[in-house]
Amino acid sequence: MEQIKTFLDESEIPRQWYNVMADLPTPMKPPLHPGTGQPIKPEDMAAIFPMNIIEQEASTQRWIDIPEEVLQKYLLWRPSPLYRARNFEKLLGCPVKIYYKNEGVSPAGSHKPNAAIPMAYYNKVAGTKRITTETGAGQWGSALSMACQMFGLPCRVYMVRISYDQKPYRRMMMNTWGAECLASPTNLTQVGRNVLAEHPDSPGSLGIAISEAIEDAVTTPNTKYALGSVLNHVLLYQSIIGLEAKKQMDKLGIYPDIVMGCCGGGSNFAGLALPYVADLFTGKKVKIVGAEPTSCPTMTKGPFAYDFGDLAKSTPLLPMYTLGHDYIPAPIHAGGLRYHGMAPIISHLVRESFIEPRAYDQMKTFEAGIKWARSEGFIPAPETNHVIAAVVDEAMRAKEEGKEKVILFNWSGHGLVDLSAYDAYLSGKLQAYELPDEEIEKALLAIKDFPKP
């Protein structure tokens, strides 16, 4: 019998989170106040976050103690098991050992409670009486609903209407955990009323939902707001994933060659990767890859060439995989993790070349996810499929190079509440596209006179 799972005893759960801000070789630029242009001060955020969380957001302390009350809740599913994907390895037939942290074992089915629980706890001890948040399809909203229930805090979730209507199961999960889940835009906030006055049938957007959640927090006494990704303190709380993985890999006497995760806002990727980024800073050799969504086929169709790095063509020419800026504006295919809602820490580490971004289109990710489900059994969340596609690529590369490699990745959640996405894929509603060669040639005319890297 071959070993599949590696466990940590509950007593071995990490007692501190890791804060990468303490070790960055080059400091990050501070966020600026949009009105004054000056660095933001802690009190600027006091209307929506309690001071204990604001202090962590700005902290440069390397290790931060995990409160006993948070550890006690983490123990409901943590330490999460480290799996070896032996069946997937056999399916791929490549010289790789594939390990993954199964974050789908949490009650909410994803990594999100790792951050939701400390957020609810710190709010509780700071005297917050109620929490608001926004959610898209509900992964974050459901995790926070559960965490708030654990600490006796009422929670209101503004859920983007289109998802509220299309994805009832996470709304039901939120309700089951005692939260109030509303379809945004609502008529409870001025922002919502303004939108509805102009577009009574508005399907909502994340931008509207976040505006509603913040207005609610700012205008209601003793109410604070919680955000489930992007911010430093969220990445800090998620670091428990990588810290556990390191202990588990140590038990096996193995160190990964490649550490990977899928990147939306950056929280699950950072959770696994940042403790390994710390190793990079000390000279250890490990490749760290973030996989993100795109529909753009540049990685397979476009040449590596110089092109503009921003839409206004105001940057110097940058080497990138490109189909020319007239076809797809450069930042959209070249920017990757550096743009659009990615955690600033991750963007910084990409710029400094500690993290390698990869983009995968949805068809390739579902193809990988289906292969996974049919070999390993677990049905991944559609977001998790992005990293599985990246794992497949790395495995194939290892085969081409004839090198044995150890891959570690974060299996960030299960897809049991996202089966409509699989249905859309399997029934052919998500369309595949092969860019015609003549279209590529036409697009590349825009950069034909640029220097070649």
Place this chain on the structure above:
Amino acid sequence: METPYDSKLTRCPKLGDEITFSYCLREAGDLPCARIIRCWQAAFDVTALLKEHLSDRQWESFISTSPENKISSLIDLIERAQERK
């Protein structure tokens, strides 16, 4: 704006949900979602479609909008909410 692609379906990385192109076109009210080109260009030439359908002012506004740092955007939202208080 109506287009031949309105009912085409994709998975939205922001929402974590399957949505149609018509949603992406009006995700930001008057303007399309900032990710629309990145999400759809492989399916059809959405850049050309937007240039054709958006007014000059809308197109300029769309391409010149750069994503804000998250903390800065939160501060902006806080201040706007406080003004409405």
